[in-house]
Amino acid sequence: MDKNIDKVRHSLSHLMAMAVLNKFPKAKLAIGPVIENGFYYDFDLGEDKITELDLLKLEKEIKKLISLNLEFKKSIVNDKQEALEKVNGEFKKELINKFPKNEKISFYESGNFTDLCSGPHVKSTKEINKDAFKLTKTAGAYWRGDEKNKMLTRIYGIAFQTKKELDEYLTMLLEAEKRDHRKLGKELDLFTFSPLVGKGLPLWTAKGTTIRRELENFIVNEEVKRGYQHVNTPDIAKIELYEKSGHYPYYKNSMYAPIKIDDEQFMLRPMACPHHFELYNSKPRSYKELPFRIAELAKLYRYEQSGELTGLMRVRSFCLADSHIICADSSQAKSEINNVLNLIEFVASTFGLTMGQDYLYRLSLGDKKDTKKYFENDKAWTEAEKILRDVLKKRKCKFIEAPGEAAFYGTKIDFQMKHVLGKEETAFTVQYDFVMPERFNLVYVDNQGKEKKTVVIHRSSIGAIERVIAFLIEHYAGAFPLWLSPLQVKILSVGTTHQKYCEKLEAKFKENNIRVETDLNNETVGNKIRKAVNEKIPYLLVIGDKEMNSNDLAVRVRGQEKILDIKLDKFIDLIDKLIKDKSLNLK
């Protein structure tokens, strides 16, 4: 079944090439592979441009080709010269020239069109459901993905076995598009980018910064309450620090280049752990101080490839709610890991995330045989694996195991977030580390006065602020819970006579630390409401004569039909309580 849909998609890419050549006879073909849920084909259209309307026409043309019940005939050519004569344009020729000598070169023929293709294809277009595919979009794409090459036109299509599957997928796409944090981030004025500042470096507006601040305060307060020591360490350090930690060779490719001044080289930090270890080592430590839970909202820098950057999901600088828990021994570490998972699940539940549905744990294991990728210490790897697995099992939570996904210094538990499109991504991790205590000589004096080596847990509780906000924007579709909403109340004046009272009301909310804005513009109330609804503001107050002459408010609650009639003081109490409770729902 799965295999067959791949054949269908491959065949549709073949038919798309036929359709494009019918419409643009001078087009040169590049490649046309199958991808997740569909297929694409790259064309060099010369001077021609492709429009939305063209897509519909091409779709129609493909449907016509399907109705012709064309057969796909495979043929093998052994001679490169013969193969070169059968193909259209320089790109296919380049592909053939790159084939190893004596390679069997396969072609598929249908109707009067033959294409270089390794297949497989369906036997006949009869096997393709013409109501279950769609051409979705076009994009520019460099030949062989190299920006030094020619820019080609890529046409994307999606295809399923049934129309129902297609419709469901389209609905999901539409929903994902509506929730896309890049789109909502712009519409809700949360963040922006500047070409002069650089790619992957978001500039947060006051509204976006309010969300950040609420999240940061939430996590710092919660962690301090749970015995973490929140510190503040520099975002740069001398290269020697990362050479000592071993990050430099392992992470070099994703680190920014060194800053060379005088005789020194400074690095933008990709990790905060070496900084925290230096702080721990700044004086002798006793067993009474352990577990020593150092935490920081740590700004980190990783130079992601330009093509990898996606809104706030993948950026070149981010703020990680980071921590390194320095433990006396593996038994203390085990108990701390359990505490960390308690914290993580508390944070997730505050956001209204459910295990299984919105996130899950993944146990990422090392590979003792791969001593190049992983630190060599068989006994320690075995122990670390056992501890993490034990903790997860004892909690009776579902988790998957992933061999070969560990950090170079130890086994880890990944917090896997599920996106709107159903894809899973590692949001952050909890790691068991027996390597850094050696490298940094992280020791303590035990109750007998003896020096002992520690064990370190690396962990986040919420991940990178940027990524969690991207995720939450999509999860809430921009309608944040009250405590996170950049604006909590908007006051809309009906006429000019109501302006003064609106301002008085605004002051009253501000006194109570409620984030409020007033729209005094000379527009219709309908217009003002429409704008405020688009801003996804939790509570709207329309202020006319009736409201001005009493303490009664008629409150429009986001997402509710019914108007809430309530006294001003009661309303302020209500908001206060919902904020304090970090309530997920409005009332």
Add this chain to the structure above:
Amino acid sequence: MDKNIDKVRHSLSHLMAMAVLNKFPKAKLAIGPVIENGFYYDFDLGEDKITELDLLKLEKEIKKLISLNLEFKKSIVNDKQEALEKVNGEFKKELINKFPKNEKISFYESGNFTDLCSGPHVKSTKEINKDAFKLTKTAGAYWRGDEKNKMLTRIYGIAFQTKKELDEYLTMLLEAEKRDHRKLGKELDLFTFSPLVGKGLPLWTAKGTTIRRELENFIVNEEVKRGYQHVNTPDIAKIELYEKSGHYPYYKNSMYAPIKIDDEQFMLRPMACPHHFELYNSKPRSYKELPFRIAELAKLYRYEQSGELTGLMRVRSFCLADSHIICADSSQAKSEINNVLNLIEFVASTFGLTMGQDYLYRLSLGDKKDTKKYFENDKAWTEAEKILRDVLKKRKCKFIEAPGEAAFYGTKIDFQMKHVLGKEETAFTVQYDFVMPERFNLVYVDNQGKEKKTVVIHRSSIGAIERVIAFLIEHYAGAFPLWLSPLQVKILSVGTTHQKYCEKLEAKFKENNIRVETDLNNETVGNKIRKAVNEKIPYLLVIGDKEMNSNDLAVRVRGQEKILDIKLDKFIDLIDKLIKDKSLNLK
């Protein structure tokens, strides 16, 4: 008078060389200049080391020389060769060799000792008050200040006209030393440095970070209340951004070197203004949005020379409470500057700082003739000066004027902080800028639909968090007001039977968001109190039988003799109120 004390100091440096040569006959002399309040002399002592005791002996020896009523005779030598023969060691010879040809080379002779010296000296040691000088300390110093050269021994001395002046200065030094933020920072465990992280890059402990967090929350909340939009922008940007702003040529020397990756160069930002302007320019702006007050706790990077670095006062990375207020015109700017001074004085008074005594304003003016240092626009400079002077005059506050101290883009008001030693330093500034609006095309649409140019105010409200903490540590001598104290309450158990109750109490304080710690160690109560007093903790609770069996507390209040007898609930209410009021005094 002033001139005469310089002669005395010069002569003492000469006598010190004599005394050192008496004690260390093989010593080679380097240089011995006069400095503020005293003098020093650099020696190459070979294998010999100098001790505290030696300093006393040298002092005695100098006193003996003074009693001999030695005369200082000046002589001039015109011939380098002759001069070379008169001096001791390679350093003096190097100095002579560097003199221009035909330079008159001056020597001073006293007793049997002749020294190369430009003088002036007193005529006779009779003019030196032997009770009004003191040798204070020794330090290592490279010959000619270059670390590639030999390390010499520098001996410092201070000297005044009268013993009274000396005693007063010594008392002040002692007080300054006790309050030195570097010393207190270590004793109170607020911050540390790591050679692997780098010079001038402090690592803040949990206690220091608590002070930072309180200050940051205070300033952000206060600014948001006053209509600022707190944003968050990247600490790095492409070099082109600073070329556009003009910072790159002007500030190049104090910027970190570029980070070169792919075809781009990134810079650690020395200023946040270009970032804020990019945010402002991310969409069209209307007159309704002005004044547009963008604020940020902005991390900035300036590569100070290694010799300039001093604890937290001068660092290589700091967090500035920064803001750029984009105004419609100069009249709006004037009113905003007045608001800024209101905010600054509110913040200063919250810290208990008094204008005149602890800080003052300085109006720093440009120089229209110096078009290399200052942007050329005579009319704009005149207007800016007038506006700032007007605001200061109207507030009837004392200020001094400082020509040639402006920023390259405009006139500024400096907030001058006075240190414990009486020295004045610019803590932060309020600047009037008519240059950046041109460079960044900062415009808005007025109520007629026309595009207009803006005026920008650059300002801080509290300065750099690092520097203000350094200043406050010294101002409070480490005894922070309750709201800023890293720990607010410490509970000390008398015996093991009281431990459980102490823990219960601790939980009660924590519930009420009071920063508390409990000392359950098996030591004497006296010992525990002594330690807690050194930590400068506001309130100490000793818990014995009496306290355990009632709700009464016997509270030791920092800096007070009397014990405060109070019920637990009342005590919590009291603390709560003092924190909320940001009270400067304990009760």
